[in-house]
Amino acid sequence: MCLCCCFECLPNVPPFNLILHQFSHSLTPQQEETGEREAMASILVPNPIPSPTEDAQTIREAVQGLGTDEKVLIQVLGRRTASQRAEIARSYERLYNESLIDRLYSELSGDFGKAMVLWAMDPAARDAKLAHEALHKDGDRRPSVVVEVACASSPDHLMAVRKAYCSLFSSSIEEEIASCSAYEEPLKQFLVRLVSSYRYVGENVDDNLARSEAAELCDAIRKKQPLNDEVIRIISSRNKSQLKATFQHYKQDHGKSIDEDIEKHSSRKLSGVLKVAVWCLVSPEKHFAEVVRSSIQGFGTDEDSLTRAIVCRAETDMNKIKEEYKIRYKTTVTRDVIGDTSGDYKDILLTLVGNEVP
Numbered sequence: 377m378c379l380c381c382c383f384e385c386l387p388n389v390p391p392f393n394l395i396l397h398q399f400s401h402s403l404t405p406q407q408e409e410t411g412e413r414e415a416m417a418s419i420l421v422p423n424p425i426p427s428p429t430e431d432a433q434t435i436r437e438a439v440q441g442l443g444t445d446e447k448v449l450i451q452v453l454g455r456r457t458a459s460q461r462a463e464i465a466r467s468y469e470r471l472y473n474e475s476l477i478d479r480l481y482s483e484l485s486g487d488f489g490k491a492m493v494l495w496a497m498d499p500a501a502r503d504a505k506l507a508h509e510a511l512h513k514d515g516d517r518r519p520s521v522v523v524e525v526a527c528a529s530s531p532d533h534l535m536a537v538r539k540a541y542c543s544l545f546s547s548s549i550e551e552e553i554a555s556c557s558a559y560e561e562p563l564k565q566f567l568v569r570l571v572s573s574y575r576y577v578g579e580n581v582d583d584n585l586a587r588s589e590a591a592e593l594c595d596a597i598r599k600k601q602p603l604n605d606e607v608i609r610i611i612s613s614r615n616k617s618q619l620k621a622t623f624q625h626y627k628q629d630h631g632k633s634i635d636e637d638i639e640k641h642s643s644r645k646l647s648g649v650l651k652v653a654v655w656c657l658v659s660p661e662k663h664f665a666e667v668v669r670s671s672i673q674g675f676g677t678d679e680d681s682l683t684r685a686i687v688c689r690a691e692t693d694m695n696k697i698k699e700e701y702k703i704r705y706k707t708t709v710t711r712d713v714i715g716d717t718s719g720d721y722k723d724i725l726l727t728l729v730g731n732e733v734p
Contacts, residue, residue, distance in 0.1 A: 418694035418730030421455055428463035431456070432471055435464070444483045446720040449492060454727035458499050458691060465496070487679040488721040494687045495728070500536035501544065503529070506684060507537070507571075508545055511552050519559060519567060520652045521684070522549075526570035527656035528663070528692075531577060538571065562603040563649060569612035570653065576615040583621060589614070590625035593634060602642040602650050611653055620658045661696040664689050668697070669705055672716040682717075682725070690728040698732055710734045 426434070431452050438448035453461060468476040480493050494502050503525045510521035525537055541549045553559065553567045589610050596604045614622065626634045635654055638647045655663035664685045671682040686709075689697055701709050711734040713725050 416693040416695045417691045428467040431464045432468040439483045491683045500540040503537045504541040523652045528660040531574045581621045586621035587625045590622045594630045597637045661700040665700040
């Protein structure tokens with residue numbers, strides 16, 4: 377008997393054909409996460425869509441001659457996905473022998489210019505740039521930005537950010553955190569561990585482990601040791617499904633949610649960083665809804681934070697952020713953006729926020 381022939385026939389023989397069909401149509405955890413992310417994105421791509429060459433030519437016309445047609449730039453780039461924008465950028469450089477990003481940077485200014493340049497960038501390079509600015513900006517070195525990049529990203533995206541950082545700045549993000557004089561231990565160790573992590577993507581959860589690690593977290597936080605070695609180990613290494621179960625046990629077994637205890641028992645700086653990590657890992661929409669709200673509340677507008685939240689999450693979970701925002705603040709992102717920004721800057725933000733009744 378020829379075994380080769382038998383194996384060739386297996387795909388056509390029940391139940392093997394059903395088994396093979398099941399495997400061939402199953403999605404990996406990464407594919408499922410990508411599908412969920414696309415469903416929660418707020419970008420409205422036109423149908424039919426022009427070719428990358430046509431878009432590049434339209435952009436060229438908008439930036440050539442006297443003045444710049446900002447509306448056209450918003451209409452084209454603001455309604456394209458990251459992969460589509462990358463194709464446009466390649467077409468633009470091939471046609472006109474210059475970088476699209478460089479041209480936008482030279483043509484645009486102010487908050488609108490910053491938003492457009494960040495939006496047009498490759499997402500991994502953009503996050504690397506934001507992390508670099510957070511580590512080097514005089515007087516305002518925000519560890520929360522580094523935590524956002526590390527914890528609100530997929531493992532593959534975080535790896536791409538780390539590679540982009542090395543390419544752009546000739547240094548690793550881990551090295552830069554470790555040498556940042558604005559951060560002290562144990563914060564440095566925590567941030568390095570977060571950006572170095574490559575978490576399992578999947579739904580497997582060990583409930584007994586979740587219960588025991590919830591107790592460890594509670595003990596450390598209530599003893600005012602929010603970043604001791606065990607807390608850093610658990611938060612920086614466990615997969616997001618496991619952490620979600622751990623945080624659920626924390627509330628069920630110990631009477632308060634972990635973020636409530638963090639705020640009550642920790643110093644302001646450490647509690648802020650740990651709370652951002654917890655939210656970005658299991659409920660990033662909560663964190664970014666708060667970033668948007670904080671950026672427009674009070675005296676003046678924090679345009680950098682507002683831009684970062686909307687630009688970085690438009691293709692990820694902006695629809696979830698809008699839902700969270702409406703529930704928590706009894707208003708909409710759209711209404712608050714309209715009330716606190718103006719001109720082309722307002723228009724690009726509203727384009728990225730997507731459809732929403734004010």
